[in-house]
Amino acid sequence: MTMNKKALLTFGVLLIIAFIIFTFLRKDTPRLSLISGQTMGTIVYNVKFIGTGEEINKEEIDSVLKAFNQSLSTYIPDSEISRLNLTGSLQYESAYFYPVLEKSVAVFSKTYGAFDPTVGPLIRAWGFGPEKRVSEVDSMEVDSLLDLVGFKKISFDESQVSMPASFQLDFSAIAKGYAVDLIGELLEGKGLSDYLVEIGGEVRCRGVNEAAKSWSLGIEDPTVRLNEQKLLAIVRLKDLSLATSGNYRNYYKRDGKIYAHIIDPRTGYTAKHSLLSASVFAADCMTADAFATAFMVLGLEKTKEIAEQERIEVILVYQDTSGTLKSYVSPGIQPFVKLNKVK
Numbered sequence: 001m002t003m004n005k006k007a008l009l010t011f012g013v014l015l016i017i018a019f020i021i022f023t024f025l026r027k028d029t030p031r032l033s034l035i036s037g038q039t040m041g042t043i044v045y046n047v048k049f050i051g052t053g054e055e056i057n058k059e060e061i062d063s064v065l066k067a068f069n070q071s072l073s074t075y076i077p078d079s080e081i082s083r084l085n086l087t088g089s090l091q092y093e094s095a096y097f098y099p100v101l102e103k104s105v106a107v108f109s110k111t112y113g114a115f116d117p118t119v120g121p122l123i124r125a126w127g128f129g130p131e132k133r134v135s136e137v138d139s140m141e142v143d144s145l146l147d148l149v150g151f152k153k154i155s156f157d158e159s160q161v162s163m164p165a166s167f168q169l170d171f172s173a174i175a176k177g178y179a180v181d182l183i184g185e186l187l188e189g190k191g192l193s194d195y196l197v198e199i200g201g202e203v204r205c206r207g208v209n210e211a212a213k214s215w216s217l218g219i220e221d222p223t224v225r226l227n228e229q230k231l232l233a234i235v236r237l238k239d240l241s242l243a244t245s246g247n248y249r250n251y252y253k254r255d256g257k258i259y260a261h262i263i264d265p266r267t268g269y270t271a272k273h274s275l276l277s278a279s280v281f282a283a284d285c286m287t288a289d290a291f292a293t294a295f296m297v298l299g300l301e302k303t304k305e306i307a308e309q310e311r312i313e314v315i316l317v318y319q320d321t322s323g324t325l326k327s328y329v330s331p332g333i334q335p336f337v338k339l340n341k342v343k
Helices: 005-028 056-070 080-087 096-108 120-125 138-147 175-189 285-299 300-310 329-335
Strands: 033-037 041-052 090-091 160-162 195-199 202-206 215-220 231-237 241-246 251-256 257-260 275-282 315-319 325-329 337-341
Touching: 005 090, 041 056, 041 175, 056 080, 056 096, 056 175, 080 090, 096 175, 096 285, 096 300, 120 138, 120 315, 175 195, 175 202, 175 241, 175 285, 202 215, 202 285, 215 241, 231 275, 251 315, 275 285, 275 300, 285 300, 300 315, 300 325, 315 329, 325 329, 325 337, 329 337
Parallel strands: none
Antiparallel strands: 033 041, 041 195, 090 160, 195 202, 202 241, 215 231, 231 337, 241 275, 251 257, 275 315, 315 325
8 A cells, every 4th residue: 555545544534533523522512402392382482501402302391391281271171270170179190289379379478469360250251261251341240250269268288279169270370480490490400500491481591591691581562562572671681580471462442441451359350550561580480470460460669569578670661640651670680681762
């Protein structure tokens, strides 16, 4: 064999070895991975994490979400919550039911009853349930329905739950946040510490992104149409969760009146105040989700008071008496927020 052929053969072997080493090293090099899918019907989820990409797959995430829905979805006839609503009692079969009850009663208490998972009969009566009722609701009907509302009437412990006849539980105001936490805990169980989980706009962040910076999130402008997708603010988060609630899109008009989907479970009527949206930051997304719902019932001043008491960071968007769009950003989150439109 000539010297040139030997040199070429040696070069070829070295090239193959270099390629194998490069491929191996690249496989083990941390990078950004994305897994997307659907849950709770048509709600989109996005999971981003920094790792090799081999730590977790879509099937594992979907498996958790399927089990979660089988426990807490009112749209599944044989789910745990559907059977509870039918019979009035339930022995837990999953690990999901008790934690959501525990969190619900805590937020119910801290918000003076503004967060109440038994409010469903009133929501349906006002035309925001699956039936999309359009007839007027009078005071006699409201008073009658209030007898079917009240989370303090729910009795539960670590193994079972029961409630009065005709009561209906619905955790839709807290479920997305809870599901976000479950997927976050799944990732952490796989050894992943840098991730972002988002389900239907509710988010949990841990660690940093692919640029070794805190995760960047957008909060939608509550005054524009859904298809415009303009951002009110950009927030950088590390080791926090975010949930946003608002009454600016889900409403209808009847006889010149506007009826928003935020129903006050204490009065039976739609909440009337200047608050347009509440973005809540907390360590876990279930807490943020529940408080965001309650704050849209409570309004601006009471929300600021409770947020300070509970040491919860918030961004509140509201209209002043002249109709001008304003915002309140709690002190602890201010360094991480960039507002695009309001002051």
